[in-house]
Amino acid sequence: MNKKVPHDAILRLSFYLRALKNFEEENIKVVSSKQLADFLKINHHQLRKDLSYFGHFGKKGVGYPCSALIDKIKTILGLDKTWSAAVIGFGNLGRALSFYKGFREQGVYIKVAFDVDEKKINKEYNGIKVYSIEQLEKIIKKEDIQIAIITVPKYAAEEIANRLSKCKIKAILNFAPINLVTSSQILIQNVDFGCQLAYLTYHLKFLKP
């Protein structure tokens, strides 16, 4: 694992990737770091610094070739491979994530889901079968799942994470409103919607009359 690259630089690579795809869709072949940074409303020094962790891209005074940089970032982020994922908790959020096209475009395929609700168990939704949470360990092994996406309520999240750490799961994307702690074996990324909203209220408070 490359320890030198800051956490946030890795997250920003995804934003660069999405912006580059936008440029490519509009048939723009080459972008300057300034254009890309302006489009994303970020500092272009930051952009160049982030990319510099992974090598030299683009030509000085010319810019980055979109298509080559897209491929390069995809490789850096591991998005040129395919991954199998499971959604744990098939409520509104679990469903939304199960059907989220963006994940498939990244090579992450949600193969199964788990829930406690008898009405959902053993049913299939858009090709995703819902299993009982009791079968978690068995199905994860059988389906060779690498990534778990947790959307269960807060009180259930830690127990699920503990059970997952005993399976061969390699990474957890956690949407439950609790900071799950990583064991040495398993990688956890905690997602907090409130954090994105607080960014807005931070700025709004300056505008409020």
Place this chain on the structure above:
Amino acid sequence: MNKKVPHDAILRLSFYLRALKNFEEENIKVVSSKQLADFLKINHHQLRKDLSYFGHFGKKGVGYPCSALIDKIKTILGLDKTWSAAVIGFGNLGRALSFYKGFREQGVYIKVAFDVDEKKINKEYNGIKVYSIEQLEKIIKKEDIQIAIITVPKYAAEEIANRLSKCKIKAILNFAPINLVTSSQILIQNVDFGCQLAYLTYHLKFLKP
């Protein structure tokens, strides 16, 4: 608007807030920057730098008093005020966000929702009434909505953002998979689930046999 504070520092404040609440729930009155940083698996220099944008907290060699720092961060992030929000697009994700307790804890109240589906329009779900998207401008004005949360499909997002920019909306939290661009009047935060997942695949690719 304080332009000197980096975007990511503001986002990180929310993580610090959540972690401090965890400490408080466990009856821990004072934490050191090292404890807090270790808990969040981040660098404690980063933590101290982020907080330093907003003043001096804690006593050297003693640490931060949890409860006072929680209040201070809430004030910084505008979470000591109340805000009215609307969810636009009442699909799985829209519903999940409408019922997300974390928003209310932050003082953000989702008052109404909008959709194009006749089956949902004019119905109430957990106290949130769904209106036709045609009534967007009228209801936003009537309900004095300040924040819009967009969860419509990609193809519809730009039109909605344009319509919102003509209302008195002050900020948009955008979950549609497109980078919406900010006009001078309106603040936009784009959320990308793929970005969080790519952080995991970035690290996983080093682990793959």
